[in-house]
Amino acid sequence: MRQPIFINRFYAYNPYSSRVRRFARRLPCCVLLIAACLCLGWADTWDGIRSAAADVDAISADFVQEKHLPILAGPLVSRGRLYYRRPDALRWEYTSPVQSVLLMRDGDARRFVRFDRGLVEDDGVRLQAMQLVMPEISGWLAGRFQDNPLFEAGLQGGKKIVLVPKDAGMGRFVQRIELWMSQQPGVLEAVLIFESEDAFTRVVFSNTMVNPALDDRIFREVQ
Amino acid sequence: MTRILLVCALLLSACAGLSPIQPADENRQSLIDMSCRSHFLKGRWQLVHTINARLYGGRQATFTGVIVLSSAVPSIHCVLMTLEGFVLFEAVDNGEVVVKRAFGPFENLDFANGVMEDIRFIFIAPEGKVQTVGIFKDGDEGCRYCTDDNRVVDVVEAADGSWRIRQHDPLKTLIADAVDRQGVSPKLTLVAGGRHAYQLSMTLVEAFPID
Numbered sequence: 470m471r472q473p474i475f476i477n478r479f480y481a482y483n484p485y486s487s488r489v490r491r492f493a494r495r496l497p498c499c500v501l502l503i504a505a506c507l508c509l510g511w512a513d514t515w516d517g518i519r520s521a522a523a524d525v526d527a528i529s530a531d532f533v534q535e536k537h538l539p540i541l542a543g544p545l546v547s548r549g550r551l552y553y554r555r556p557d558a559l560r561w562e563y564t565s566p567v568q569s570v571l572l573m574r575d576g577d578a579r580r581f582v583r584f585d586r587g588l589v590e591d592d593g594v595r596l597q598a599m600q601l602v603m604p605e606i607s608g609w610l611a612g613r614f615q616d617n618p619l620f621e622a623g624l625q626g627g628k629k630i631v632l633v634p635k636d637a638g639m640g641r642f643v644q645r646i647e648l649w650m651s652q653q654p655g656v657l658e659a660v661l662i663f664e665s666e667d668a669f670t671r672v673v674f675s676n677t678m679v680n681p682a683l684d685d686r687i688f689r690e691v692q
Numbered sequence: 693m694t695r696i697l698l699v700c701a702l703l704l705s706a707c708a709g710l711s712p713i714q715p716a717d718e719n720r721q722s723l724i725d726m727s728c729r730s731h732f733l734k735g736r737w738q739l740v741h742t743i744n745a746r747l748y749g750g751r752q753a754t755f756t757g758v759i760v761l762s763s764a765v766p767s768i769h770c771v772l773m774t775l776e777g778f779v780l781f782e783a784v785d786n787g788e789v790v791v792k793r794a795f796g797p798f799e800n801l802d803f804a805n806g807v808m809e810d811i812r813f814i815f816i817a818p819e820g821k822v823q824t825v826g827i828f829k830d831g832d833e834g835c836r837y838c839t840d841d842n843r844v845v846d847v848v849e850a851a852d853g854s855w856r857i858r859q860h861d862p863l864k865t866l867i868a869d870a871v872d873r874q875g876v877s878p879k880l881t882l883v884a885g886g887r888h889a890y891q892l893s894m895t896l897v898e899a900f901p902i903d
Contacts, residue, residue, distance in 0.1 A: 534777065536773070540758065545740060547777070566898070569775050580775075584893065668779065
């Protein structure tokens, strides 16, 4: 009987001991923080990025996310908004098609998903892994892309940063990440995350604000 | 709360054995039979759900599920993703389950078989003959199938348009809201009993037929 085996596997699974799941959770942070660096006026050198990153204390932006998969007749489109405040407060919120809110603060993370019974906390996001992620994020905030243990970072033409996994294990999950800057200096236009050449996620940012005043409740409360 | 009580009631009744079904009048049988069949998708469809999985012990996790299925072949292509869109599992069932992409605990053929079994249970009409078309003890109309592998599956439609599928051994019950204009139920709850009970609450994000 196959069902019990399936469930047993499911139940026995601790998603947060998985490197893949850790990466899935941390990616919004990565995107945001790289965006933060870009928002400071992108330079063609890593030194320029480090220098610019020092002035970013907070960021907010709307985003549209498209998920492209070969089996889909069209992309899955999600919309949302993100908020970040230095050193480690993040709110990554989807507003459609299903509301979900990821809150990260002081190294702790919680996620809530909208169901009929209201916004329900997803037990899956007891992100112990975030304890490990935060120092990495701080490194990015300081413009230290090259210190990233997971990805090799490359500058391409002053418009694009390409992150390539350093090890094969991560490479199975993400082939590469492209960060595109807009024409407007210092503003990130889009992020493309390639799982394969024909399976990728595109996140396009708009209404980006650098150093907005962000109420502390944004990072504490889901409503 | 009503849904939880209904689930409990269904599980208790199922534990008590097969619910008696009284054959309907002959002129009524074809209508009921047609109604039973209408709950299963026909042709090729793409479905996207938000899936909240509640596991034994009270833990829960939420995913996005994409299903492309064809009732004629039949074939199923399934993708499970995090809410952020990262693919954790992808498999195809064209008579044989093939895992195309999987990570961690999903990297297991038994998991893939279980997923495909659940998808077939929910969306594809049971294989085998309709044994009885009639009225169950609680007054709801429906059909009792005896599948090719000797499982008994009841498809039951309530007066409010909601419907249920219950399988006896292994115990599994689907509770579905009344279908939308496309003939797809916007909310599904799958409850599997046994030692490793679980519940999947599926909220429809989009559904459309594919030419």
